[in-house]
Amino acid sequence: EELGGAAAHAIRSGVAQFVYETEEECIAEVRRLLGFLPGNNLDDGPLVVTGDGVGQADPDLASLVPDDANRPYDVRDIIYRVVDDEEFMEVHQSFAPNIVVGFGRMDSRTVGIVGNQPQHLAGVLDIDASNKAARFVRFCDCFNIPLVTLVDVPGFMPGVDQEYGGIIRHGAKLIYAYAEATVPKVCVIMRKAYGGAYIVMSSKHLRSDVNLVWPSAEIAVMGAEGAVNIIYRGEISGSGDPDQTRKELVADYQEKFTNPFVAANRGFVDDVIDPAETRPRLIRALEMLQNKQDTLPAKKHGNIPL
Known part of the structure; x- marks a missing residue:
């Protein structure tokens, strides 16, 4: 069972697409698939x-x-x-x-x-x-x-x-x-x-x-928070309030780069x-x-x- 059973091929190898408990259930689902x-x-x-x-x-x-x-x-x-x-x-x-x-x-x-x-x-x-x-x-x-x-x-x-x-x-x-x-x-x-x-x-x-x-989608190289932490690392660490600065930069990044209307404007999507x-x-x-x-x-x- 561990080497070549149903669970091995349905879960690990991906050889089996479907697994059923009984022959009757299997036949019924084959008919459904067809x-x-x-x-x-x-x-x-x-x-x-x-x-x-x-x-x-x-x-x-x-x-x-x-x-x-x-x-x-x-x-x-x-x-x-x-x-x-x-x-x-x-x-x-x-x-x-x-x-x-x-x-x-x-x-x-x-x-x-x-x-x-x-x-x-x-x-x-x-x-x-x-x-x-x-x-x-x-x-x-x-x-x-x-x-x-x-x-x-x-x-x-x-x-x-x-x-x-x-x-x-x-x-x-x-x-x-x-x-x-x-x-x-x-x-x-x-x-x-x-x-x-x-x-x-x-x-x-x-x-x-x-x-x-x-409208809730984000289309970008990476999420806004991850991008801001990389791009604006120096600006954030040098500010008096890093958390507030990061929050403002994330919001700005989302507005300018990740919001779906930017992608729509460039023709990457057909409609929002x-x-x-x-x-x-x-x-x-x-x-x-x-x-x-x-x-x-x-x-x-x-x-x-x-």
């Missing part, structure tokens, strides 16, 4: 009328994400509120829990959802999370399933083990997967989008089609939206992109950084 998937890569996939429609604005959605950027929350609470009938089939639930991937429906059509999970490791990207998300993104692209990405990422996991394990190479797999995907790609930045991890998570720089952002409008805006974006045609340059195949 209900999300098209018959082939040219099929539009099953259209399941849920009665949910585009839906009304959800004024409680913003309250699910704490204002304090360091406080955790469960991104699945957001996912359940934006998909039809709160139905979400998570893939690889036990492996690399700092990122969540799975299938849902929006306006009766299947979508693949990728979301950073602040409840685990603050939602940071590490080797396992990068591989997990990259495989899922490529799976969706194989079967012509649109992608919705929910972003709240503080960066890549630091540390010797990650560097020696090839985090740069593994992180590049997710970059490659998003950049190569020709399916509709819609992204919502909810809170943190820092550094290289922001680029990786379906940013405009990787050919994402529609990028939306909440009311969080309550997230589901309707996602559905409208996916409807607009329904007939998207995108082709890759003629070549035998790309060279993903394996």
Whole structure:
């Protein structure tokens, strides 16, 4: 069991996407999974009328994400509120829990959802999370399933083990997967989008089609407090009231650099939206992109950084 059992491959190796207690439960969930998937890569996939429609604005959605950027929350609470009938089939639930991937429906059509999970490791990207998300993104692209990405990422996991394990190479797999995907790609930045991890998570720089952002989001190389402590170290230590000086500098940095309107002005995002409008805006974006045609340059195949 320890070497090759269900737990070993579902939690540690990532070989198993699903684990069930009984054969009956397994068969039922296989049928459920097939209900999300098209018959082939040219099929539009099953259209399941849920009665949910585009839906009304959800004024409680913003309250699910704490204002304090360091406080955790469960991104699945957001996912359940934006998909039809709160139905979400998570893939690889036990492996690399700092990122969540799975299938849902929006306006009766299947979508693949990728979301950073602040409840685990603050939602940071590490080797396992990068591989997990990259495989899922490529799976969706194989079967012509649109992608919705929910972003709240503080960066890549630091540390010797990650560097020696090839985090740069593994992180590049997710970059490659998003950049190569020709399916509709819609992204919502909810809170943190820092550094290289922001680029990786379906940013405009990787050919994402529609990028939306909440007013509470921060898009920057790093958080305001960390940046201020580095950039203004001398000014803070030399002031009569370091705490007050730091507070003022953080506020100034947030206003000038990290607020989402700066990113919108530069074309890095398409719109700053009311969080309550997230589901309707996602559905409208996916409807607009329904007939998207995108082709890759003629070549035998790309060279993903394996």
